[in-house]
Amino acid sequence: MLSQNEQVFTETKPWFKLWSVYILGFLIIILVGLYLYSQSLIRVEAPKKELGEKVVITMPSGKTVYTYENLIVEEDGKLLYKGEINTIDLTGGVVEHQDWE
Numbered sequence: 001m002l003s004q005n006e007q008v009f010t011e012t013k014p015w016f017k018l019w020s021v022y023i024l025g026f027l028i029i030i031l032v033g034l035y036l037y038s039q040s041l042i043r044v045e046a047p048k049k050e051l052g053e054k055v056v057i058t059m060p061s062g063k064t065v066y067t068y069e070n071l072i073v074e075e076d077g078k079l080l081y082k083g084e085i086n087t088i089d090l091t092g093g094v095v096e097h098q099d100w101e
Contacts, residue, residue: 054100057081057093065090066100 052069057079059065065081065088072095073080079095081088 056096056098059093
C-alpha cells in the first residue's frame with residue numbers, strides 16, 4: 001500500500017500537467033495577439049503626387065478630355081498627355097482650366 005506522501009504526489013501530478021497546458025495556451029494567445037496588433041500598426045501609403053490644376057481639353061472632333069495640368073506635356077510642337085501607362089496625342093485641342101468632378 002502507498003504511503004500518504006506518495007498518494008499526494010500521484011494526485012497532484014495530473015494537476016501540474018493541466019496547469020502547464022493552461023500557461024502554454026495563455027502564452028500562445030498573448031503572442032498571437034501581439035503579432036496581430038503589430039501588423040495593424042503598419043501602414044504603407046503611396047506618396048501623394050501634385051497633379052496641378054484640373055483642365056478640360058476640347059478636341060477638334062468635339063470630344064473632351066478631362067485631366068490635370070501636370071500630365072500634359074508639349075514635345076516637338078505636339079501637345080501630349082503622359083499618364084503612368086499611356087501617352088495620347090492631344091495636338092489641336094483647346095486647353096481650358098475648369099474645375100470638374
